[in-house]
Amino acid sequence: MRKASWIRSPHCSGRLGGDIGAARGDGKSMTKKTIRTMEELAREIDVSRPTLSRYFHDPSSVRERTRAKIETRLATVDYVPNFFAVNLNRKRTRLIGVVIPHLNDIFQTNLINSVEFAAGQSDYKIIVQNSHNDPQREVAAVETLRSMNADGILISPLGQASDTAMLRRAEAQLPVMLIDSRAAEGAGGFDFVGNDNGQSIGLLVDYLVRSGHDPVFLPMPPVNMSALERTEAFRAAMARHGQVGEVLETGGNGYDWNFEAYGKDVMSAFFAAGRYTRATVLCASDRIAMGALKAAHDFGLFPRGKIGDFRIAGHDNDVLTRFLHPGLTTVEQDVPRIAREAVEILLRRIESPRKKGEAPVSRSIPARLVLRESA
Amino acid sequence: MRKASWIRSPHCSGRLGGDIGAARGDGKSMTKKTIRTMEELAREIDVSRPTLSRYFHDPSSVRERTRAKIETRLATVDYVPNFFAVNLNRKRTRLIGVVIPHLNDIFQTNLINSVEFAAGQSDYKIIVQNSHNDPQREVAAVETLRSMNADGILISPLGQASDTAMLRRAEAQLPVMLIDSRAAEGAGGFDFVGNDNGQSIGLLVDYLVRSGHDPVFLPMPPVNMSALERTEAFRAAMARHGQVGEVLETGGNGYDWNFEAYGKDVMSAFFAAGRYTRATVLCASDRIAMGALKAAHDFGLFPRGKIGDFRIAGHDNDVLTRFLHPGLTTVEQDVPRIAREAVEILLRRIESPRKKGEAPVSRSIPARLVLRESA
Structure with a gap:
């Protein structure tokens, strides 16, 4: 056929x-x-x-x-x-299922667009399901895609909250591959393509350390494994500089993917207590930095519209980041490449499934430093 | 069954x-x-x-x-x-197809989420297609949804660029309803639910006129009929104040949905020529205002972090708008209600298609004024 x-x-x-x-x-x-x-x-x-x-x-x-x-x-x-x-009765539907955790997120929409483009190059369509950061809806999303006979699934999983057994059962039927974020510790065995968080956070830490105060780290709410990885990457990078990296205590669990609100609320509380107003804050994502920037403006940390002692950096270089004020120093994830390599590997698995005992592919794609005024 | x-x-x-x-x-x-x-x-x-x-x-x-x-x-x-x-062989798939023009757009993703929620209340799922602002892809999106036997389609159309004949042919098979933006002039006959642009722009104009300089209008690139409607609404509202409203000449065609870049580039060019630096600029969307704000910061129009003579307002109150600095005065579209009423009408049409000669439903949902520091 x-x-x-x-x-x-x-x-x-x-x-x-x-x-x-x-x-x-x-x-x-x-x-x-x-x-x-x-x-x-x-x-x-x-x-x-x-x-x-x-x-x-x-x-x-x-x-x-x-x-x-x-x-x-x-x-x-x-x-x-x-x-x-x-x-x-077709062997192939030429559909790739894509599961993302949150749609009001300019990084995720950019990832979807890039995956759609890469899939289209091989004449595949995508069907996107939103898990809404809810493990039950993540299960439902994968089942919907299985029921539609998608040829394969790319999922940005919820990490420790994911029902990994469900993902394994799905993988018994069709290739299931992780994109952007990994499965929980001990839930190995899936192919993965995503950002090299060790490298990208390392770039930022090295730059911030050599250009001013040592940075403190504003972590992501623990929505997925990337959140944990970036925090560990920060600690490791600071350790290479002989320092114990300070990770801000945020109690960020309730914010889920509302990163801007989280960044604003957490930093506003610190600033109100007179803390970190002269710090260098490395944010685990640009969306968090957008909220933190808002707090910094509200507290007048940019006197006369200029950068003072307070410095801030982000992570991702989202499509909106270049419109933030002050311009945000960040690292740019290579989203087109992440999407392209993920689709490439998935299509290979669709043609010829991974053999028993064959190690999964794991690709970490390097990011590039983007310097702007904020740090 | x-x-x-x-x-x-x-x-x-x-x-x-x-x-x-x-x-x-x-x-x-x-x-x-x-x-x-x-x-x-x-x-x-x-x-x-x-x-x-x-x-x-x-x-x-x-x-x-x-x-x-x-x-x-x-x-x-x-x-x-x-x-x-x-x-x-089912009469119903309980799928609603949704076609949006641009995914890297926090208004559109919010609309998708609201439609998904409203559809879920009636046990319907949604399948989203992105037309990428391309008339051919809009045709393809509708055909994909028809081929999947969606029970009905909600489309935010490209307006004058849309192949209206295609929409009519689709409507011969299943209910096709417009959401957020209308079909081109003369292409009536579709049900519609969206923002009341006359009312919302009117609210902004009235407020701006009574609180300071008369506003000038920074229109949207002509991506859909809402863009044209808002410009006309501005002129009409100014006329009610006995004024001829000034609409900025932007040549914005090349930007398509890249509203932030458009807002920044257009206003930067004006500011560089010394124009509109003491104006009140009413932007046709918050995304445009985000770009214009960036330009205003770059040109130092907010001395000491305060608002000076330059005032700016937006439209939509997107989920990111409250994180802009200075806080953006805008109007909030009632997206949950737009989505709820659109789904409600569509489901009614699915149960009982519009009769020949029956007038289509057209609902314009009022917005509310949101005052912040920018104006």
Whole structure:
């Protein structure tokens, strides 16, 4: 059976998709006849139902003249095949399921866009599910994608909160791969591509230490394993400088993914107590830094609009970060590469599943330092 | 046929969904046997295949004892039914398709979340497609949702760029409803729920006029009909004050949905030429205001961190707006209500399609003024 699904987007490459797209794209009138079923379509085109079916599974399997006839007439009608019927007995749906933990997050949306682009390069579509930082909804998201016969799943998991057994059961059916954040300690065995937090936090610590006061670390709420990794990376980097890194005590559990509110509230409380107003605060993400910046402005830590003793840095270089004031020093995650390599590995697993005992792939992608005014 | 799909999320209400969910939720081990087909499942549960099928379509259609047996044993296996098989001949998939124009947009993600929540209240799932501000991809998005037999579609359309004929053809198959932004002039005939731009811009203009200089308007790039509506609403509101409203000439076409970059670049160019540095700039969205604020900071328009002669206001009260500095005066769109009413109308249309000649519903939801320091 031909692997390429012919229901793909008109703008995609690929013979048939392209033809349908071109026909539809210019169809600015309502004159096209709407066709509902394959039977109707076969009658309309004047070919047999089996021939039409063969054509859709593999256009080269019908005679050249028949194909030309089908394609010419297809362009004159409005027919959208039933995805369920087409995919019911297919080996491949050419769908990649993507599970993310929080949608109101410009890093996650950028990741989704990058995964969609990378998948599209191989003529795959994505279906996104939001786990809403809820272990039960994470289970439901994976089950929905399994029920839709996604060919594989990319998940940014909740870490210690995830039902890892569920992920393993899913993996018995289809490749399940982690992106952006890892599974909990001891829940190894999954392929992974994400940022190299050791390297990226190291870059920031090295820069901050050599350019001013030693930084303190404002950690992420413990929403996933990246949160823990970045804190450990900070401690390790400070240790390389012969220092014990100070990690701020935030009690940040209640904020979940509301990072801006967390950054603002936590730092406002410190500033109100006169603490850290002349510190260098390394934030575990730009979104946290956005909230901390707001607190710093509220407390007048940038006299005359300039940077004073208070310095701040972030992590990610989100698409909004360059619009913060003062400009935020940060590290940029290589999101396009993370997405590209994740899709590449997943597609390989779809073609040939990991063998028993074969070690999972684990790729940590380096980030680059972005210097702006804030530190 | 029973309408509720039993593949819904475990956390949803509903007898069977709940049972499965409870069983899966506590299944932290790998010990559950994985079942792939209905045949296997029937054997495992020790009922006939037709009985099992009847049970899934309507649990009350099998004998009480059989039902108990099925439910007890279902809880002990790992079985995810095939979405395609379940929905192939169903009248309802309980899927609502959602098409948005741009995902790296905190207003859009908030809208998606609100629609997902509203749909979930009626036990519907959503599938989101991103049209990437591209008319061809908008066509493809709608076709994908049609092919998946979505019960209805909520689309935030590209306006004048949209292939309206395509939307009409889709509407011949399933309810298609506009959310957030309207179809182009003359392309009426679709149900619509969105913000009342006349009211919301009016609130801002009235407030700005009575509290200081008359505002000038920084319009959105012409990505959709809301962009045009807000500009017209500004002119109308100024006219009520006996003024000809000044709309900034921006040449903003190339920016598409990159509103922050647009706001920053446009205002930087004006400020560099010494223009509008003492103006009151009403921005057509908070995202534009974020960019304009950045430009204002870069040009030192907030001396000593205070507001000077330059005033600025936004529109939307996005989830990030309260973290901007200075705090941005804006209007808050009632996104939960927009989503709730849109889903409500769409579900009504799904049950009973609009009759020929019946006027479409058009609901404009009022916004509320949010005063902060920026104006």
